Amino acid sequence: MTLFLEQLLNGMQLGVTLFLLAAGLTLIFGIMGVINLAHGSIYMIGAYAGTYVAATTGSFLLGIPAGLAAAALTGIAVEFLVVRQLYDRDHLDQVLATFGLILIFNQAITMIFGRQPLFVGLPEALSGSVELLPGLFYPLYRLAIIAVGLLVAVGLYLLINRTRVGMLVRAGSTNREMVRALGVDIRLLYTAVFALGALLAGLAGYMAGPILAVQVGMGEQILITTFVVVVIGGVGSVKGAFYASLLLGVTDTALRAYLPGLLRQVMVGPEADALGAGISSMGIYLLMAIVLLIRPKGLFAGST
Amino acid sequence: MRTPITTYLSLAVLLVLLVALPTLADLANYPAFTSVATRVLIYGIAAASLNFVLGFGGMVSFGHAAFFGIGGYVVGILYQHYSLGEPLFGVFPGSNQLLVTVPLAVLVSGAMAALIGALSLRTGGVQFIMITLAFAQMLFFLFVSLKTYGGDDGLIIRRANELGDLNLRDRQTMYYLCLTIAVSFLFLLWRIVNSRFGNVLIGLRQSERRMAALGLSAYRYKLAAFVISGMGCGLAGALMANFLRYVSPDMMHWTKSGELMVMVILGGVGTLFGPFIGAGAFIMLESLLAAWTENWQLGLGFILLLLVLYTNGGLQALFSRLFRRDA
Numbered sequence: 001m002t003l004f005l006e007q008l009l010n011g012m013q014l015g016v017t018l019f020l021l022a023a024g025l026t027l028i029f030g031i032m033g034v035i036n037l038a039h040g041s042i043y044m045i046g047a048y049a050g051t052y053v054a055a056t057t058g059s060f061l062l063g064i065p066a067g068l069a070a071a072a073l074t075g076i077a078v079e080f081l082v083v084r085q086l087y088d089r090d091h092l093d094q095v096l097a098t099f100g101l102i103l104i105f106n107q108a109i110t111m112i113f114g115r116q117p118l119f120v121g122l123p124e125a126l127s128g129s130v131e132l133l134p135g136l137f138y139p140l141y142r143l144a145i146i147a148v149g150l151l152v153a154v155g156l157y158l159l160i161n162r163t164r165v166g167m168l169v170r171a172g173s174t175n176r177e178m179v180r181a182l183g184v185d186i187r188l189l190y191t192a193v194f195a196l197g198a199l200l201a202g203l204a205g206y207m208a209g210p211i212l213a214v215q216v217g218m219g220e221q222i223l224i225t226t227f228v229v230v231v232i233g234g235v236g237s238v239k240g241a242f243y244a245s246l247l248l249g250v251t252d253t254a255l256r257a258y259l260p261g262l263l264r265q266v267m268v269g270p271e272a273d274a275l276g277a278g279i280s281s282m283g284i285y286l287l288m289a290i291v292l293l294i295r296p297k298g299l300f301a302g303s304t
Numbered sequence: 305m306r307t308p309i310t311t312y313l314s315l316a317v318l319l320v321l322l323v324a325l326p327t328l329a330d331l332a333n334y335p336a337f338t339s340v341a342t343r344v345l346i347y348g349i350a351a352a353s354l355n356f357v358l359g360f361g362g363m364v365s366f367g368h369a370a371f372f373g374i375g376g377y378v379v380g381i382l383y384q385h386y387s388l389g390e391p392l393f394g395v396f397p398g399s400n401q402l403l404v405t406v407p408l409a410v411l412v413s414g415a416m417a418a419l420i421g422a423l424s425l426r427t428g429g430v431q432f433i434m435i436t437l438a439f440a441q442m443l444f445f446l447f448v449s450l451k452t453y454g455g456d457d458g459l460i461i462r463r464a465n466e467l468g469d470l471n472l473r474d475r476q477t478m479y480y481l482c483l484t485i486a487v488s489f490l491f492l493l494w495r496i497v498n499s500r501f502g503n504v505l506i507g508l509r510q511s512e513r514r515m516a517a518l519g520l521s522a523y524r525y526k527l528a529a530f531v532i533s534g535m536g537c538g539l540a541g542a543l544m545a546n547f548l549r550y551v552s553p554d555m556m557h558w559t560k561s562g563e564l565m566v567m568v569i570l571g572g573v574g575t576l577f578g579p580f581i582g583a584g585a586f587i588m589l590e591s592l593l594a595a596w597t598e599n600w601q602l603g604l605g606f607i608l609l610l611l612v613l614y615t616n617g618g619l620q621a622l623f624s625r626l627f628r629r630d631a
Binding site: 029033035082085086090091092093095096097099100101102103104106107108110111220224227228230231235270271274275277278279281282285286288289292293296297298 | 358364366423424426427429430431433434435437438439441442445446448449450451455558562565566569573599601602604605606607608609611612613
């Protein structure tokens with residue numbers, strides 16, 4: 001039972017990380033109609049910048065603004081220099097241009113930081129574990145990630161549904177041309193949304209730093225999972241992204257935790273582990289296939 | 305559609321040049337060029353297949369490396385069972401006969417394309433891109449975890465497949481085999497593109513609604529095109545496995561899908577010869593940049609970015625635009 005709860009929390013932690021990325025991706029797509037492969041690179045840049053500052057200054061807190069700023073600035077630069085020219089192009093051009101960006105960012109990071117992954121220790125205040133239930137100890141840091149993720153989700157909900165900017169965002173995702181015709185500076189709105197998406201990606205990257213290795217290629221790995229989230233949730237829907245992230249996070253974690261054990265009952269140990277790992281990495285894609293069979297547009301398509 | 309006589313003439317010249325290429329390469333004291341040309345031909349087949357759905361059918365598939373990899377693995381797995389003498393699934397014997405493995409590779413990748421296409425084509429646009437990418441990644445992870453077939457490290461095919469008395473290890477023989485297959489494949493594609501089916505496909509790219517109004521089922525036509533395209537990629541993968549005598553999950557890594565796409569766009573989307581030009585340009589560019597600096601991906605990224613942002617329609621369009629300006 002404790003194992004189950006622990007895995008559930010692990011799944012939620014993965015889920016909120018995915019949500020931070022998926023929210024930006026789905027907003028960028030929903031409002032600007034741009035598919036942005038470089039979103040994973042921004043996640044990586046947030047992780048590198050934050051971790052680097054945290055490692056040199058020794059302060060985890062100082063890493064936060066560094067990671068967020070680096071990610072947001074990169075996002076703004078990318079929007080301004082590249083994505084702005086892609087709004088009216090077809091998806092193929094968007095895919096290729098942002099694929100080019102991935103190559104550039106990956107190589108640039110390799111040139112600056114080398115091929116060795118960066119590591120950063122946990123902040124001291126968050127390094128312990130807490131006893132959530134009798135016998136269930138859980139790392140404080142992971143709990144903090146979950147809390148931050150949920151806070152961001154609430155914040156985004158309020159931002160989108162309760163503020164003027166949010167109203168423009170919703171309007172923009174329904175009918176871009178009409179918003180422009182009403183005299184809204186749509187370019188500024190685009191840049192703002194892109195920067196927000198980048199900021200969230202950077203936050204996710206920095207928070208993942210102490211748990212995963214900060215290395216080149218970390219962005220693409222999670223990007224593809226994020227795509228699955230966005231597709232399952234329905235492209236353009238932040239609410240969909242939230243539920244799909246949690247669903248995927250928990251499913252993925254549960255499969256990884258339990259499947260090898262189940263397989264070991266019918267197969268030899270190492271082979272069961274390998275096959276189990278393989279099938280569990282496939283799990284989320286199978287989930288996507290099932291969702292597509294039932295609802296081709298995703299679970300929450302058409303709502304913001 | 306009448307083709308002017310000059311086109312036929314230049315095609316004939318091109319073919320003669322291609323046939324003479326290994327001899328020329330030997331004369332120029334650069335025999336390795338034959339291998340480079342073989343790689344270009346194989347990637348050209350894959351890129352042309354992708355271009356068939358992407359350029360003619362307007363389906364932006366970001367997962368075509370999956371079929372390329374499956375084609376390769378069919379050859380690899382059949383060879384492993386052949387060399388170990390264990391039947392596959394305890395039923396099918398392995399094989400090292402090219403005339404068995406390559407058609408089988410084409411069939412299996414076609415079947416996979418039917419499965420993936422049937423699901424992915426339920427959506428369109430950006431979801432289609434993401435879903436094809438996701439399915440390819442799923443297969444990538446599957447093959448990484450298949451320890452029986454080498455897992456991460458891939459499979460080494462100790463001896464290339466047999467085809468009659470030909471020695472496929474020989475550089476020139478392999479080149480001529482790939483050339484023959486590439487030319488036949490291109491001819492087939494040309495026939496398909498100019499057939500009624502091809503016209504429907506191009507019509508679908510322009511307006512699905514119009515085709516639906518004409519009473520055609522878009523889904524079926526697109527799926528058929530997707531399967532043909534997957535089979536083409538499988539063919540290329542099977543040839544690549546024979547050429548490198550090695551298959552690994554890297555063949556279906558998502559960057560490979562991206563590279564195929566880059567080849568298509570380099571050569572010009574929706575043209576018959578474009579993908580081969582693009583494959584050639586990509587491989588040249590890659591080896592040039594790699595020889596120049598170890599950070600070649602940076603250069604490739606910038607070139608790609610500039611190409612997409614400032615030229616519309618790839619190298620072929622760039623050339624024709626330049627020539628038109630001269631005239």
